[in-house]
Amino acid sequence: MGREFRQNKPLGGLTMFELDPMIAEQLTEVSLNSAVQVRCGNSNAFVVTASTMIPLLQSFGMGGVYISASRGAVEIIQAFESIGVDVSNIQFLDLVSSGILGGTDVPYSNVQFVDSPIMLESVLLRTLYILRTSPFERNFVFVDSINALSIYNDERMLAEYLHSFINTFRQREVLSVLINVPDQTPPLVLANLDLYCTALIDRGQVIIQ
């Protein structure tokens, strides 16, 4: 059993942005050596992402690596800044901006780049490297997102990668959080996510009122 992480302080200061409080509650039940699949839809992706990330940063006092495959790291950082969340303590590994001319010239020092989302082994090694330099005792690896990685990678390779990735971080007691839009993910990858992840936060069904 891994060490459990607990909520240190309540969420605060986010009056303009409606977080999903149930996600923070679900996160209190997982241990550090867990792998959490977080399912969301296209329309609620950022709400779910923020509702997962903010408790990790503010309530559990964790550091970690945010792997951005769906959008550039700058866009994600600015989205968090726009809701008043400081993400300067976590490191971003941007997999998409390097392929854009001038995309790596960014005003943030906590962003590193991997040439392409197909360089999956480099993503794993870069993440391990960042964690070796992390000043935090408790860390997470946040993958945004599995469906974005599946655009570029063969499903057999991605399924194999998930096996390697999740087990690597479980062994090191680093919490893995994997965002996924299920209807955009190949069946083999979905099946492997279900197999290897130890917890599921399902916000894949968006109810329009």
Add this chain to the structure above:
Amino acid sequence: MMPTSVYTRDRCVTGIHGLDEILRGGIPYGSTVLAAGTCGSGKTTLAMEFLVRGALAGEACAHFTATEPSVKLLENIRQYSFFDMNMVDSGLINVFDVDVLYSWLGLDKATFDLDDVHALIKAIVDIVNTIGVTRLVIDSVTTLCYKIKSEQLIRDFLFTLGKKLATLGCTTVLISEITSATENAHWSSFGVEEAIADGIIVMGDVERMGHLLRFLQVVKMRGTSHSRAKHAIELTQLGVMLTPMLKWGASSDRTSRWGA
């Protein structure tokens, strides 16, 4: 029934993240290992980290550079945070320019004969013996052997050098420049280095959809069991890092830019 005790050779722990796991504890002490790789595959960085880790453990190390001047080598390696110039200043890492060595020995000639080869071996062995070197890198043995025209002489040179260094307890990495790292390729320029070496580490690139992914593979290591799988490598500030290459992702070798 009592289990039979298994003899294991003492290891030279490389200290390189992931490599000692591949080698089940490190390179067998006193081995001569050929590190064969294509250009830009990370051979020099790997070899320099091998020396730095030794120096950090208090071992005397030596690097013979034939491909670039020592000043340039040190300038390039200083960007890595695992390297500390004090190791050179304090004499734990000794860098020698092969061109300077040739001048000392009066070997400023186009080709070497048997006597020249023996003089070169004696000079290297004397340096190793005098300083008490336990980790040695020759970068590259390909450049060194360009002046030795006979295949038999190259074989004698490497065999004698390896034997003498092993007697002195020195673990040696011979860097070899190759143009292809695919399964059909030779792992040395002259075809004889691979037969003489106790171990062979191949480094190259796998092309994946237009991107080059560095890999390392231990194809031979006498005196130890080891993984023979391809491992992806990343050159980070903290040193070389390795992870097993995805099986579905390593199949594009045949379409490598280095040819089949």
